[in-house]
Amino acid sequence: MNQGLFISVEGPEGAGKTTIISLLAEKLGSEGIPVMATREPGGIDIAEQIREVILNRANTAMDPRTEALLYAAARRQHLIEKVKPALDEGKIILCDRFIDSSLAYQGYARGLGVDEVFTINQFAIEEMMPQLTFYFDLEPGIGLERISRHNGREVNRLDLEKIEFHQKVREGYLLLAERFPERIMKIDASRPIDEVFEKAENRIRELLVKKP
Ligand SMILES: Nc1ncnc2c1ncn2[C@@H]1O[C@H](COP(=O)(O)OP(=O)(O)OP(=O)(O)O)[C@@H](O)[C@H]1O
Numbered sequence: 001m002n003q004g005l006f007i008s009v010e011g012p013e014g015a016g017k018t019t020i021i022s023l024l025a026e027k028l029g030s031e032g033i034p035v036m037a038t039r040e041p042g043g044i045d046i047a048e049q050i051r052e053v054i055l056n057r058a059n060t061a062m063d064p065r066t067e068a069l070l071y072a073a074a075r076r077q078h079l080i081e082k083v084k085p086a087l088d089e090g091k092i093i094l095c096d097r098f099i100d101s102s103l104a105y106q107g108y109a110r111g112l113g114v115d116e117v118f119t120i121n122q123f124a125i126e127e128m129m130p131q132l133t134f135y136f137d138l139e140p141g142i143g144l145e146r147i148s149r150h151n152g153r154e155v156n157r158l159d160l161e162k163i164e165f166h167q168k169v170r171e172g173y174l175l176l177a178e179r180f181p182e183r184i185m186k187i188d189a190s191r192p193i194d195e196v197f198e199k200a201e202n203r204i205r206e207l208l209v210k211k212p
């Protein structure tokens, strides 16, 4: 049985996921709480290799179903090799993106169908869903503007999609947040970093109090 806490962090490009995860990991870690930050697609060697294929700007011919399957494959390997062992050790996992990214980007924005993409992901994840998901809600133009000012941030194949695509991603996330209100906590990511951080931290602490 898993004894850790599996938390995913979702949202559009530049919403602040990496920033807040790193602040949370630092704060919880400094209190001696076992915590592991990781990301999708990636987090381990095989999944980082798949990430390179999916996000390579040269791969413009990639079919949407191929894209969805590659994300699911990277997810499977990352779960088995990194997330599950850490959960079994009792750690809090802070995962930068998980299945909701596939549902919003491939299922909704690419038009493959949220339920269809969920089905292929069920094969990848079996029953391993996060107990909590933060959805950082942000107007996509603001997020893209933030990352354009962020030195060193690679511009990948998905970033280069039209703004209409990124708007559909947001619509997809908003529908998911309505559909799974017990798991997904929506946070206004246009607010200052310390406010976003405080909301996320408070929710994690509530869960830690309830944890057996
Ligand atoms: N609440 C915020 N207000 C203003 N700027 C922010 C906020 N959160 C993050 N930023 C800045 O926006 C930029 C992108 O942040 P970050 O890399 O954390 O986003 P992200 O959601 O992980 O992006 P991506 O998924 O595209 O990699 C960084 O320069 C970061 O300092």
Ligand SMILES: Cc1cn([C@H]2C[C@H](O)[C@@H](COP(=O)(O)O)O2)c(=O)[nH]c1=O
Residues within 6 Å of the ligand: 013, 039, 040, 041, 071, 097, 098, 099, 101, 102, 103, 105, 106, 156, 158, 159
């Ligand atoms: C997991 C996952 C990710 N994506 C997209 C979302 C982003 O555009 C990139 C990942 O880049 P980041 O800088 O690490 O956020 O991939 C997706 O479309 N589907 C997914 O399942």
